[in-house]
Amino acid sequence: MQRLQAFKYELVPTGEQQHDMRRFAGACRFVFNKALALQKENYEAGGKFIGYVAMAKRLTEWRNGADTPWLKDAPVHPLQHALKDLERAYKNFFAKRAAFPKFKKRGQRDSFRYPDPKQFKLDQANGRIFLPKLGWMRLRLSRPVQGTLCNATVSFSAGKWFVSVQAEREVVQPVPQATSAVGIDVGIARFATFSDGSYLAPLNSFKRHEARLRRAQRAMSRKTKFSNNWKKAKARVQRIHAHIGNARRDYLHKATTTISKNHAMVCIEDLQVRNMSRSAAGSADVPGRNVQAKSGLNKSILDQGWFEFRRQLGYKLAWNGGWLIAVPPQNTSRTCPACGCVSAGNRLTQAKFACIECGFEDNADVVGAVNILARGHRVAACGESAQLGRSAKQEPAEAAAQLTA
Ligand SMILES: [Zn+2]
Known part of the structure; x- marks a missing residue:
């Protein structure tokens, strides 16, 4: 290939x-x-x-x-x-x-x-x-x-x-070295949770540098536009932005390389990250609701780089002969992996899952990842309606083209 x-x-x-x-x-x-x-x-x-x-x-x-x-x-x-x-x-x-x-x-x-x-x-x-x-x-x-x-x-x-x-x-069509399958639930408290119970810590590079960035931006706004001092302040803002971008890219590349080497099949939710992170403010005619909360969430989503995470997983798995499966996200966080009961009551807090039927308990993100994996297996085995996504066939050229050092 x-x-x-x-x-x-x-x-x-x-x-x-x-x-x-x-x-x-x-x-x-x-x-x-x-x-x-x-x-x-x-x-x-x-x-x-x-x-x-x-x-x-x-x-x-x-x-x-x-x-x-x-x-x-x-x-x-x-x-x-x-x-x-x-x-x-x-x-x-x-x-x-x-x-x-x-x-x-x-x-x-x-x-x-x-x-x-x-x-x-x-x-x-x-x-x-x-x-x-x-x-x-x-x-x-x-x-x-x-x-x-x-x-x-x-x-x-x-x-x-x-x-x-x-x-x-x-390159020779690669044969995957790994044989295992894993489900991944992406979130805010944890960047990614795996169906085996392990997880990746959140990437807070942006938050960490946010105060520094805000200070630099404020300093820039006080300078006379296009003056030499303004140019210096602007260069500083751009350096901080570049630093944040580099840290995020580095983190994501390391994570996706490890995952794609260790697993032949990776299942994730088919979340429309682009829609989720769209401007929460709305327009003048249709103002957005919960703007404050959503803009916080937006920033987190962008900060976490889920979309980039998924893109990298797609082409790296293809390079290693593996397979990325995007499953429909409905109820993955509310379904009990033990008895199959679906209820909003199973998820009383953000962090904990407790089944109201059979009493099964676990971390909510792990339950999500387990359900995503189960759904991925069904998709792979019998073609349950899902977007078989973003693996070798669908976006290799463009994905690979975007890859930079
Ligand atoms: Zn149950």
Whole structure:
């Protein structure tokens, strides 16, 4: 089977290269926004969706036109790729997978991609990469790239430039080393509880850094916008954000690697994490209920990174020959694993499960995990209605593509 994997490295650019990379990222953002504005305008005038090919023709006009001659200085392929990004955003919106595309803002995920391996050269022996209109640039080659190069994305984050190189290689369809199956219940008090009774402690990296972050944000708001001190304060806020992100990624990667190595089948609840963490405040017409409590929960959910946890489990299990099964979440926390009785009365407190029929008692999260595992077995054995999910077949390319060092 083909494995697509991304390898991300920090770049060591010269001052001039940094300057150019900022300009290129800005040009891509400009093209994306201009195309989005055009698309909207065209729609309001009753026109049909403008496809990539037609839009790319406009790009050529913009590059050769008198209004934006500086677009000509940026490499053309990343600019075209920005149009592809927009088209994909529209497709996701049409398929109801995502919200309507938004205009990009400066300083938010500045990046540009060279979509074809012919457009760059990676010299691993000397730890450098050649990028069009930028020339050779040093990079911190922390590990070798494996496979055939596919594309390269340059991005800016927390004051540093990175390049993420995607490569594809043929790997033997793996046979799982482990033979066991496990159910996992994700929660707030415990990040994840396993059906064998063990659990992962909550990931509170965000909470721990929250006070520091708030202080830094307050300090930034007191500075005159765009002054030197404001820029310094802003860089500090971004560093704290990056730190939180790194700690969370590290924790999740370690956890999901261990789980996918030790189990051949992993069952989880098919929770719509995206819906759960959607803005609790609601809109002006329809204000949300329990905003305070929900925003706390939202933050916890985002903090815990359940969605990321599940995504990583999906592709890592596929890499190890294992299987991730998402089961319907109804009543997993209210069903007695001993007698099968379903009642809200079984779950009087958040932490404890006590069956009103047979008196069975256990930790509520463990009971949830046991029920999830049982349901997963039924799904695997006789196809009980469930989304057989996110394992080898359904999202490998995209999941793997997102993987970074
Ligand atoms: Zn019972």
